[in-house]
Amino acid sequence: xxxxxxxxxxxxxxxxxxxxxxxxxxxxxxxxxxxxxxxxxxxxxxxxxxxxxxxxxxxxxxxxxxxxxxxxxxxxxxxxxxxx
Numbered sequence: 001x002x003x004x005x006x007x008x009x010x011x012x013x014x015x016x017x018x019x020x021x022x023x024x025x026x027x028x029x030x031x032x033x034x035x036x037x038x039x040x041x042x043x044x045x046x047x048x049x050x051x052x053x054x055x056x057x058x059x060x061x062x063x064x065x066x067x068x069x070x071x072x073x074x075x076x077x078x079x080x081x082x083x084x
Contacts, residue, residue: 012035012036012037012042013035013036013037014034014035015033015034015035015036015059015061016032016033016034017032017033017059017060017061018030018031018032018033018059019031019032019033019043019057019058019059019060019061019062020057020058020059021043021045021051021055021056021057022055022056022057022058022065023050023051023052023055028058029045029046029047029050029051030045031043031044031045031057031059032044032045033057033059033061036061036062039081039082040068040071040079040080040081040082041057041066041068041079041080041082042077042078042079042080043057043077043078043080044076044077044078045076045078046076047075047076048073048074048075048076048077048078049073049075051070051073051078052070053069053070054067054068054069054070054083055067055068055070055080056068057080066082066083067082067083068080068081068082068083069081069083
C-alpha cells in the first residue's frame with residue numbers, strides 16, 4: 001500500500017522572493033517567501049521567535065498584504081496559514 005507523505009491539501013508553489021513581516025505600524029522585518037499555497041505560506045527570516053502568532057505579510061507574490069497565523073516555527077523558518 002502506497003501512502004502520500006505530503007500532508008498539504010492544496011499544492012504549494014516554490015517562490016523564492018523577498019517580502020516583509022509587519023511587527024507593528026512602524027516596524028517590519030524582511031523575509032524570504034519560499035512556498036505559497038491557497039491556504040498558507042512558508043517564510044524564512046533571521047529570528048522567527050521575534051514574529052508574533054498573528055502577523056501581516058507583504059510580498060509581490062501576494063495580491064495584497066495577508067494576515068497570517070503561525071502554524072509551526074523553528075529558529076529561522078515559519079509555516080503560517082492565511083486568516084480569513
